[in-house]
Amino acid sequence: MHESDLELTRQVAQGNKKASEEMVGRLFELVRSACRYSAGNSNDWEDMAQIAMMEILKSAGSYKGESPLEKWAGTITMRTIWRKIRKKQRYISILQVVFRSHDEDPVSQSLEVDVDGQTLRSRMSVLLGKISPEQRMALVMKFGFGYSVREISETLLTSENTIKDRLKRGKEKLKRLALNDKVLKEFVEKIEK
Amino acid sequence: MKNTNNKICLKVEEILLKKYNDQKLNPDEIELLQNHLKDCKSCQWEEKLFDILRYKSESDSPNYTLSGEEKRKVFEKIWERLNKNIAESNLKKSRKFALIAAAAVILISLSTLALIWLMKQKNYESKRTFNIISCVGEVLTGNENLCEKNQIGENSNISVNKGFLSFSENNGYTIYVLEDSSISIGSIKDKRRSIVVEKGYIVFRVAKGKERIPLIVETKLVRVMDTSTLFSVEVLPAQIIVRVSEGEVIVIETNGQKRNFSSGERFSIIQSGKVVDYMPPEEIRRDTNIANGKIEKQIAKTTETASIVEKTEEQAESKFVEHGEDLVAGKKQPSPSQLLKLARDFKANEKWDEALKTYEKIVRTYPSSEESKVALVSIGEIFLERKSDPENAEKYFSKYMKLHPSGNLLEEAWYGMIRSYRKSGKTGIEASEIRKFIKRFPSSIYTKGLEKRLHEIEEENDEKR
Numbered sequence: 001m002h003e004s005d006l007e008l009t010r011q012v013a014q015g016n017k018k019a020s021e022e023m024v025g026r027l028f029e030l031v032r033s034a035c036r037y038s039a040g041n042s043n044d045w046e047d048m049a050q051i052a053m054m055e056i057l058k059s060a061g062s063y064k065g066e067s068p069l070e071k072w073a074g075t076i077t078m079r080t081i082w083r084k085i086r087k088k089q090r091y092i093s094i095l096q097v098v099f100r101s102h103d104e105d106p107v108s109q110s111l112e113v114d115v116d117g118q119t120l121r122s123r124m125s126v127l128l129g130k131i132s133p134e135q136r137m138a139l140v141m142k143f144g145f146g147y148s149v150r151e152i153s154e155t156l157l158t159s160e161n162t163i164k165d166r167l168k169r170g171k172e173k174l175k176r177l178a179l180n181d182k183v184l185k186e187f188v189e190k191i192e193k
Numbered sequence: 194m195k196n197t198n199n200k201i202c203l204k205v206e207e208i209l210l211k212k213y214n215d216q217k218l219n220p221d222e223i224e225l226l227q228n229h230l231k232d233c234k235s236c237q238w239e240e241k242l243f244d245i246l247r248y249k250s251e252s253d254s255p256n257y258t259l260s261g262e263e264k265r266k267v268f269e270k271i272w273e274r275l276n277k278n279i280a281e282s283n284l285k286k287s288r289k290f291a292l293i294a295a296a297a298v299i300l301i302s303l304s305t306l307a308l309i310w311l312m313k314q315k316n317y318e319s320k321r322t323f324n325i326i327s328c329v330g331e332v333l334t335g336n337e338n339l340c341e342k343n344q345i346g347e348n349s350n351i352s353v354n355k356g357f358l359s360f361s362e363n364n365g366y367t368i369y370v371l372e373d374s375s376i377s378i379g380s381i382k383d384k385r386r387s388i389v390v391e392k393g394y395i396v397f398r399v400a401k402g403k404e405r406i407p408l409i410v411e412t413k414l415v416r417v418m419d420t421s422t423l424f425s426v427e428v429l430p431a432q433i434i435v436r437v438s439e440g441e442v443i444v445i446e447t448n449g450q451k452r453n454f455s456s457g458e459r460f461s462i463i464q465s466g467k468v469v470d471y472m473p474p475e476e477i478r479r480d481t482n483i484a485n486g487k488i489e490k491q492i493a494k495t496t497e498t499a500s501i502v503e504k505t506e507e508q509a510e511s512k513f514v515e516h517g518e519d520l521v522a523g524k525k526q527p528s529p530s531q532l533l534k535l536a537r538d539f540k541a542n543e544k545w546d547e548a549l550k551t552y553e554k555i556v557r558t559y560p561s562s563e564e565s566k567v568a569l570v571s572i573g574e575i576f577l578e579r580k581s582d583p584e585n586a587e588k589y590f591s592k593y594m595k596l597h598p599s600g601n602l603l604e605e606a607w608y609g610m611i612r613s614y615r616k617s618g619k620t621g622i623e624a625s626e627i628r629k630f631i632k633r634f635p636s637s638i639y640t641k642g643l644e645k646r647l648h649e650i651e652e653e654n655d656e657k658r
Contacts, residue, residue, distance in 0.1 A: 017272065024268040029251040029258060036255045037246065050267070054275045120245045121255035143246040148215045164214050171213075171243075178242055191238045 006065035013061035020057055027073045028053060034074060037140040038081045040129035052080040074145050078137065078155050085133045123184055127177045135170030138163050205229045205236055322346055323360045323378065324563065324601065326367065329541070330356015343530045343563065350377045353393070361601060362386065365406060366419075369396040385409040385418070396425040398638065399440070418443040423638065439636060529555055529564035536571065545579045569593040570602045573609045583616035608639045615646070624650045 011019035032049045039045035056073050063072055128136050137156060141147040149167070153160045178184040208222045218226070230237055251258055259267065328340035331354040339345060345360055352375045361367040370376055374393020379386070386406045388395075397408060399419045410417040410426050412433050417426055422440025426433065435444060441455045527535070532555045539548035552568040552575075559565050569589050577586035590610040594603065607630050614623035627647045631640055 020272065021265070021268045024271060025261075025264050028264060028267065029254050030248060032256055032259075033248050033254045050271050050274065053271050054278060057271070057275055058279075117245070117253070118255075121253070124245050125255045140246065142213060143243040144248050146247070150215070167213055168210065175239065175242065184242070188238045188242075191234060191241060 002065045002068055005069040006063065009060040009063040009065075009069070012057055023057065023060070023069075024053060027056060027070065030070055030074065031056070031077045034077045034140065034145065035081060036125050037128055037144055038078070038085070038133075038137055040085075040133060040136060048081060048084055051084070052077040055080045071145075074147075075151070075155050078141055078145075078147075082137060082156055085137070119183060120187060123181060127174060127181060127184070130177055131170055131173050134158075135166045135173065138166040139170045139174065142167055199233075201225075201229055202233060202236055205233070209239075323362050326359040326361060326567075327537075328356070328358050330354070330372070332356060332358045332370075341530075341534065343533070345378065347378055347380055351375065362406065366397060366399040366408060369398070371395070379411070381406060382409075387411055390426050390428050392428050392430075394425065394427045396423075398423050400636075414447060416445040418445070439638075529559040529562040532558075533564040533567060536568065540571070540575070543579075545575055549575055566593065566597055566600055566602060569596075570606050570609065573606065573613070577609060577613055577616065581616075583613040586610075587613040587617070604634055604637055604639070607633075608637075608643075611643065620650055620653070 008019055008023060012023050028049070031052050032046070035045040035049040035052060039048055056076050059076055063069070128140065131139075134156075138152055141152045141155070142149075147155070149160050149163050152158075153163045156163070179188070205226060208218060208226050211222070212218060212226075230240060247253065323345040325339065325343055325345060330340070332339040333352045333354065334345065334349045339351065339358060340356075345351065351358065351370065353370045353372055355372060357372060358370045359367055368376075368388065371394040374395060375391035376393075376395060377389040377391065379389055381387070384406070385408065387409050388397075389411045395410075397410065397419060399408065399422055408419045410419075412426065412428050414433055415435075417424070417435055420441050420443065422437060422442055424435060424437045424440075424442050426435055435442065435454065437454050441453055444452045444454060446452065532551055536548050536551035536555070539545075539551060549572060552572045555562070555568040556565050556572070570593055573586045573589035573593070576582040576589065580586075587610060590606045590613060593600065593606040594610065597603065600606075607626070611623055611626050611630060614620075614626060624647060627643045627650075630637070631643060631647075634640060
């Protein structure tokens, strides 16, 4: 049992502003990362992060202390993002895909890359934006936040086999994209040397 | 780049897939994986590529990491949005609740209205039979003699060839059909009971203030609508005469024009279907007096039909001799209607003791029958009027009132009771009962007489003081 986390969420559920601030301080970066990776190239990932954080604060009363607070918050974040993506997909995703397919990514075109961790992660989020939201969500949850196939399937309300399939195809696609990306290619070459 | 020709690389890829799919690896697979990843650069980069995504701490963020101050600002924004969001959701909830409550109220109201409407419809539906109050002579519906029955059904054609008939519908009104008259009881149209008068003289007494089906009397020339009243319609070959004794009626002429006529107005209608002639009110009082007395007998006897009624009574006596003896002797088990008929025959022949016995037999043998109600009032009447025994009369009238406080004959029983008090000299209770009666039946045919009597009692009391 994660007693201290349980106490914190209890206070948040009671509307304690200080506890809420503490919770936001602790979880917000994780939520932002999840949103940045999962939102694709959408510009509203910061807004999405705030909405996910609000959901976490509102759901504080449902935390039972059985898993670490970060994992519980990650699940809520992913669920919120998934809902948002699904909603958005219905209206604009087709248009975005059509227009983006001819866009050249400005970073891969012009940057003289200093291959540090931050840059690589940033590039990764750009590449993730080029694969389907379904595969992207599965990859982010699996490789970014270490969820099991079962947990992913429960969060995204999809069968385990579908998730496995999405992981396999998403992984292949991401590898192909990475090999065509200047920054990540440089990273690959460094390793091979 | 991955060396796809390398069999070990392909094997490792399989093992990695197993790992990603949360399948358990055996010790050999783990060893192979570890050893291969140490040396094979192409497999190594794949693992490292996905390791970029792995979030372990804030430093693994793909974004610019927020400072403490920035986090605090973001929190304030989130807090504000959260509170606003909660307030909006509460408002939505209360609106939703209000909407549901309003819908529920509307639904309940509509259901109640529908239920009331249905009940009213059912009420109208159920009122399809008419109780015969008195029937003397040759009164036919089809080939059947109505005087052998207690009830008349809806849509009956009735011909009173000799004698007279009176019947009522659920105590709402009483219809008196005099000799040589024909009527049809129609069904309910537009929530009104239609009575078609073919010929003859018909008197309508409509109870005021009671829930009843309104009447519309149809003749070949005009239609007469009641509005709580006592009136008669006489259909003659050349004209129709409508007499209004109390209250008001609406006459609809053939041209659709409506005319209201109040108490004391008599008019005739010629064949063109227009009101052409009024009688002065003085002449009407005769008719009113007729109505204020014992309506059945007096109407009959003040018309030319009186002699025929007498003849009918004679015939009734001989009829009684034929079938009455068997019933009294107990050879047959008489039905309540047979007993009532028999008692009426005794009454018509002024055999008061026999009539009393027969009425009492009805009360004793069939206490819950409709005939028993009539019998109680009739016994009271005989004790009061024929036997000069107001104490016994009071007993029977009071029994009826107790057993049937909203019965068809309540008015008659109450009136009988008041007269019994008068005969017994119980002036105090008589006055108080008169007051109650007038309050309950303000438009009763007995009311005027009782008001006069009350005035007398009060004057007597004043003199005594």
